[in-house]
Amino acid sequence: MAYEECTVVGRNAVLEAYRSGKTIDKLFILDGCQDGPVRSILREARKRDTLIKFVSKEKLDSLSSHEKHQGVVAIAAAYEYATVEDLFKKAEEKGEAPFFILCDEIEDPHNLGAIIRTANLAGAHGVIIPKRRAVGLTGTVAKVSAGALNYTPVARVTNLSRTIDELKDKGMWFVCGDMGGELMYDLNLTGSIGLIIGNEGNGVSRLVKEKCDYVASIPMKGDIDSLNASVATGVLAFEIVRQRMGK
Structure with a gap:
């Protein structure tokens, strides 16, 4: 099954992407950000063994094309992985x-x-x-x-x-x-x-x-x-x- 490759921006969007079963290749979190919603996202990411990176606000701004990211940006795969x-x-x-x-x-x-x-x-x-x-x-x-x-x-x-x-x-x-x-x-x-x-x-x-x-x-x-x-x-x-x- 093919996915459209996309950058998923914002806490709710990323959490929903995980819960819908979308394959997330990489998760970028604002360094030092550890509140409740972010911990929920990190739990989902670790369950699926996503590569997690803690980065600067500047890096998130760049990844999100300066959309409001709330400290969270994910990169979704373009295609589903096989086993x-x-x-x-x-x-x-x-x-x-x-x-x-x-x-x-x-x-x-x-x-x-x-x-x-x-x-x-x-x-x-x-x-x-x-x-x-x-x-x-x-x-x-x-x-x-x-x-x-x-x-x-x-x-x-x-x-x-x-x-x-x-x-x-x-x-x-x-x-x-x-x-x-x-x-x-x-x-x-x-x-x-x-x-x-x-x-x-x-x-x-x-x-x-x-x-x-x-x-x-x-x-x-x-x-x-x-x-x-x-x-x-x-x-x-x-x-x-x-x-x-x-x-």
């Missing part, structure tokens, strides 16, 4: 071994949108993103995905490392992209697989990389040393496609 179980169901419906793309702190909405589009075209059964230090399903992400968000589920998890452990218990194994890895053509990338793509600047985090079964490198012949995150996703994802097709 990890939804991704498994999609694989089961297609009669295929699960193929998921996991984004380790991707911050640029254009990259995330392009990765979701690539995931759809490569036949991945869904994308997994973390709740913190990463972009959510904003309007820009939806637009760049070129409609793929209507078909490719995106699950948002609290802890990516823990999720990888849980997926390993279900028989999945993991490969991440990194310049220091083995050549991707030399790896067996078939079966029930998760492809992990790292942050635009820092790559895959150490904790996540340690959980990977393989580290894959893309052969590069140019004068610069790295690909954009979404382009790297495309190259690695379609090598997985090639191998899954038995080519």
Whole structure:
């Protein structure tokens, strides 16, 4: 189900958004504001594990375009998030071994949108993103995905490392992209697989990389040393496609 991405301004509006079941990505509260209505909002936010930030009045003024915010502004998701179980169901419906793309702190909405589009075209059964230090399903992400968000589920998890452990218990194994890895053509990338793509600047985090079964490198012949995150996703994802097709 698609939502119109929006900024929800004011205490009553934010509380009503929570009670109506709207997905709130981020909640901004005026620093030091802890009266009764704000505590009610914070209770709802914590129940849903919303990312909460205490900020200055100037920041709230900017977020609300200077509407009367009463110390509270929320950012609602443009699309509803799936669960990890939804991704498994999609694989089961297609009669295929699960193929998921996991984004380790991707911050640029254009990259995330392009990765979701690539995931759809490569036949991945869904994308997994973390709740913190990463972009959510904003309007820009939806637009760049070129409609793929209507078909490719995106699950948002609290802890990516823990999720990888849980997926390993279900028989999945993991490969991440990194310049220091083995050549991707030399790896067996078939079966029930998760492809992990790292942050635009820092790559895959150490904790996540340690959980990977393989580290894959893309052969590069140019004068610069790295690909954009979404382009790297495309190259690695379609090598997985090639191998899954038995080519």
